[in-house]
Amino acid sequence: MSKTTVITARLEPELLAKLDALASxxxxxxxxxxxxxxxxxxxxxxxYRAFIQAGIDSADRGELVSQEDMEAWFEARHRQAAAAE
Structure with a gap:
């Protein structure tokens, strides 16, 4: 059997009731x-934290998208969606 450690936590009565109902x-x-x-x-x-760090590392390396490029991409997608209607 693997070794475990006991911890304690304080829960509101409503959450404890939900926990007990789920366990049951x-x-x-x-x-x-x-x-x-x-x-x-x-x-x-x-x-999530690794995802954020990857974005920070990418920005630190200068791997960014300009505001103008992003707006152009968005407009192209918007036109494409409108044409498909």
């Missing part, structure tokens, strides 16, 4: 649901 619905423990929620949050947050 999926036939899992409250701890299991909380661990999965924390795992999902951490993975998504790390992915």
């Amino acid at each position: 619905e999926i036939d899992r423990s409250r701890a299991w649901v909380v661990a999965k929620a924390v795992q999902r949050y951490v993975e998504e947050e790390l992915e």
Whole structure:
């Protein structure tokens, strides 16, 4: 069995009731649901932060799109969509 650590968290009564209802619905423990929620949050947050850092790194390398190029791209897409109607 893998080693785990116990943590505590304070939840509003309404959220705790929802947590318990979900755990009951999926036939899992409250701890299991909380661990999965924390795992999902951490993975998504790390992915989001890596995405932001990639954008910052790209900008630092000068890999930017000018306002004029962006407006031209948008206008071309807008014209293309209007022509398809």
